[in-house]
Amino acid sequence: MGIHWNCLAADTLSRTSVPDLDSDSDSDSPRDSILKLVDVDASPVDSAEYSCCFTMATACISTWMSNVPISGENNVILGALDNSKLRDFTYEELRAATFNFSMNLLIGRGGFGNVYKGWLKEQRSSKGARNRPIAVKRLNGTSYQGDPEFTAI
Numbered sequence: 001m002g003i004h005w006n007c008l009a010a011d012t013l014s015r016t017s018v019p020d021l022d023s024d025s026d027s028d029s030p031r032d033s034i035l036k037l038v039d040v041d042a043s044p045v046d047s048a049e050y051s052c053c054f055t056m057a058t059a060c061i062s063t064w065m066s067n068v069p070i071s072g073e074n075n076v077i078l079g080a081l082d083n084s085k086l087r088d089f090t091y092e093e094l095r096a097a098t099f100n101f102s103m104n105l106l107i108g109r110g111g112f113g114n115v116y117k118g119w120l121k122e123q124r125s126s127k128g129a130r131n132r133p134i135a136v137k138r139l140n141g142t143s144y145q146g147d148p149e150f151t152a153i
């Protein structure tokens with residue numbers, strides 16, 4: 001499934017170690033295929049390389065961006081990203097990254113979905129692997145506010 005979103009680099013989270021979590025996953029019934037990923041710890045170069053995720057209409061990205069403060073050199077302006085470098089993530093990848101959407105990793109609640117911290121394994125050619133911290137927004141099953149932003153194309 002082609003679900004897309006772009007990375008936003010941010011420095012709001014500093015912890016990079018992966019926790020040992022109980023299996024206390026979010027038990028509400030979100031529409032599982034509808035996710036949005038935000039990179040929370042990336043250099044501008046990394047962001048371009050890693051530029052992620054889920055397929056969204058440009059207008060929807062703009063809508064999202066209008067709510068995101070653009071400050072600091074680590075932030076990426078989505079319009080400047082090369083779409084060919086966007087990376088797709090499967091639902092399983094994001095589910096694993098967030099430990100099955102563990103409530104212990106809940107970092108925020110938006111108007112139409114919860115936001116979870118997670119980690120993606122990243123292979124770096126010279127420096128070996130690392131766990132890259134990310135934020136994943138999961139559209140809940142009751143709100144239709146976010147449908148346009150999460151539309152798969």
Ligand SMILES: Nc1ncnc2c1ncn2[C@@H]1O[C@H](COP(=O)(O)OP(=O)(O)OP(=O)(O)O)[C@@H](O)[C@H]1O
Nearest residue numbers: 010012038040067107108109110111112113115135
């Ligand atoms: N990259 C991030 N790093 C850390 N926390 C984040 C990040 N993205 C979102 N959050 C947390 O999740 C909360 C909800 O984020 P979200 O983007 O959903 O907010 P919103 O724009 O108010 O919601 P919505 O877009 O659903 O109307 C934020 O207030 C923040 O606490």
